[in-house]
Amino acid sequence: MPNVITIDGPTSSGKSSVGFLFSQKIGYQFIDTGRIYRAGALYILRNEIPVDNEDKVSAVFENLNVEFRHVGDKVKLFLDGEDVNSVIHSPEVTFIVPKIAAFAKARFFAKKLQKKIGSEKNTVMAGRDIGSEIFPDAKLKFFITADEKVRAQRRYDQIAKTDTGANFEEVLKNMEKRDMTDATREASPMRVPKDAVTIDTSNISTEETVEKMLEEYQKKFD
Numbered sequence: 001m002p003n004v005i006t007i008d009g010p011t012s013s014g015k016s017s018v019g020f021l022f023s024q025k026i027g028y029q030f031i032d033t034g035r036i037y038r039a040g041a042l043y044i045l046r047n048e049i050p051v052d053n054e055d056k057v058s059a060v061f062e063n064l065n066v067e068f069r070h071v072g073d074k075v076k077l078f079l080d081g082e083d084v085n086s087v088i089h090s091p092e093v094t095f096i097v098p099k100i101a102a103f104a105k106a107r108f109f110a111k112k113l114q115k116k117i118g119s120e121k122n123t124v125m126a127g128r129d130i131g132s133e134i135f136p137d138a139k140l141k142f143f144i145t146a147d148e149k150v151r152a153q154r155r156y157d158q159i160a161k162t163d164t165g166a167n168f169e170e171v172l173k174n175m176e177k178r179d180m181t182d183a184t185r186e187a188s189p190m191r192v193p194k195d196a197v198t199i200d201t202s203n204i205s206t207e208e209t210v211e212k213m214l215e216e217y218q219k220k221f222d
């Protein structure tokens, strides 16, 4: 049975960047499950499916045809064979994704998909409920977090690259709202998994964070 190492944490905590680098160092595949929810949200927007209809939204996740492919030094997500990486981080998708991710039935199908992916090969899987709900028996679990203002600044810097009208206060407010929705929903809320190693990345670089993760990995697996 392949190993799964889990990484959970709030928006812009750095979990995807550190998770990817960490996965490369240990030779595991990297799966960012936020992209599964984002791909579902994109499908819903494109097909004008009502966002508040749990059955219709869940049916999308039941039939979602997504595939993670390692392309060069990146992991890309394909939806129905199309590379959707440049569109799944749009403001429209980001706005609706926490709403649809709150449906228990939609999460049930997303969970099935995540379990399947994690059972195929050694995997580092990142999200909100990976250590608490999807792989609660994982031998190594991380919770990556950072100060709210630091996370908002990172998000702002990312958005400002393409949107010259970006506003820091608005970015902070939207981030707080999204984290609140994710942490207070009934179905698999974001939380620190039992036995997780928490790393605060507010004042440390991606490389330093990965160093800490490698130390934990060696303790558990060497």
Ligand code: C5P
Residues within 6 Å of the ligand: 011, 012, 033, 034, 035, 037, 038, 097, 098, 099, 101, 102, 126, 127, 128, 129, 130, 178, 182
């Ligand atoms: O990590 P990312 O910001 O791309 O995730 C987008 C959204 O997907 C989150 O705000 C959350 O609502 C949802 N999500 C989730 N469970 C996961 C991963 C993401 O509910 N395991």
